[in-house]
Amino acid sequence: MAASKTLAELFDTFQREAFRLETLDDYSKSGNADAYQAFLAGSPQPADYNEEWVSELRAHTRNGKRIYRVHILCRPLTPYLRFELGWGYQKNATGGEEFFILDVTEQQNPLEGVPDFWQMDGSTPAVMNYSDDGAFLGADVLPSDRAEEFRAYRDTAMAHA
Secondary structure, eight states: OOOOHHHHHHHOOHHHHHHHHEEOOTTTTOOOOHHHHHHTTTEEEEEEEEHHHHHHHHHHHTOOOEEEEOOOOOOOHHHHHHHHHIIIIIIHTTTTTTEEEESSSSSOOOTOOOEEEETTTSSSSEEEOOTTOOOOEEEEEOOGGGHHHHHHHHHHHHHOO
């Protein structure tokens, strides 16, 4: 039996689409802490902010691949969500990534308890694991027999976003 691919390998080899569900209010321990602190201090966004990721996005989207995500959130926005929406999403959009918001401030969350995940081409899902303070702990690539379950999560997220 072949070993399962890592999340990075899945991302490098997807053919049509990469979908991401985000469920947390704070990922500040997972990414560029210096950029987050600069945002909080009111500094302007550096021109090269997140450029490595944006270049990767462009390489995929230029080849007709779709990269999109839904973030489930509740108002008022946390400082981290203001950073992500203000700096992160706006910058990533220049690479062709699409963003959708599922605001559950005044409605029940239709995906309560569903974890953060990536799913490439509607196939093998990869669950993203985080500590309570938002530090990324790694991804668990799940067996492909779970693909339908995660496609249903994707479809629900998109229908409500």
